[in-house]
Amino acid sequence: xxxxxxxxPSLSVQEGRISILNCDYTNSMFDYFLWxxxxxxxxxxxxxxxxxxxxxxxxxxxxxxxxxxxKHLSLHIVPSQPGDSAVYFCAARSGGGAxxxxxxxxxxxxxxx
Amino acid sequence: xxxxxxxxxxxxxxKGKDVELRCDPISGxxxxxxxxxxxxxxxxxxxxxxxxxxxxxxxLPSDRFSAERTGGSVSTLTIQRTQQEDSAVYLCxxxxxxxxxxxxxxxxxxxxxxx
Numbered sequence: 001x002x003x004x005x006x007x008x009p010s011l012s013v014q015e016g017r018i019s020i021l022n023c024d025y026t027n028s029m030f031d032y033f034l035w036x037x038x039x040x041x042x043x044x045x046x047x048x049x050x051x052x053x054x055x056x057x058x059x060x061x062x063x064x065x066x067x068x069x070x071k072h073l074s075l076h077i078v079p080s081q082p083g084d085s086a087v088y089f090c091a092a093r094s095g096g097g098a099x100x101x102x103x104x105x106x107x108x109x110x111x112x113x
Numbered sequence: 114x115x116x117x118x119x120x121x122x123x124x125x126x127x128k129g130k131d132v133e134l135r136c137d138p139i140s141g142x143x144x145x146x147x148x149x150x151x152x153x154x155x156x157x158x159x160x161x162x163x164x165x166x167x168x169x170x171x172x173l174p175s176d177r178f179s180a181e182r183t184g185g186s187v188s189t190l191t192i193q194r195t196q197q198e199d200s201a202v203y204l205c206x207x208x209x210x211x212x213x214x215x216x217x218x219x220x221x222x223x224x225x226x227x228x
Contacts, residue, residue: 100148100161102158104155
């Protein structure tokens, strides 16, 4: 049973527009959430995170929103740039911290010029 | 500074052979993690080390998998009697501490193909 779900395998967005990537989770023990970005043949790179005590965290063009009651988080990228084309993974962790990260299957974001 | 490095970058082996994958974490990082990404899947957590100790091995897919870490630094993941379903990208990550909010930094991975 997948505890972190990214239901959109791919997303195409025009350059300059907003990209919104979605993620749902089922495990109520998760209290820390992260987004990683991955280019082909490279390891994932940390992008942004949010603790469950917050509902929003912003870093430059990237904002993560968390809706705990809906067990849903989203990553907004605005404005989208060609270099943002990559696979984005949503990940979650529980308070113990010792179980590693639980990842979704990823969303392939394609920014069109 | 140097990031997490892994070797080999690619490995092709025959079914039934043993393979050893190596991870060099970022210097000073006490926590080390192994993940696996099979085709079309997300990353699957396998095992973590705090220092040289791996308290929980339940994430390893089978008893053919083992991992060790010596000197609080380099770690090796060994797969014995490889099977075709072991084909995947094996990723290593490290973090300064073992804590929820510690960022995990990933290496480029080892692409394993079992024929």
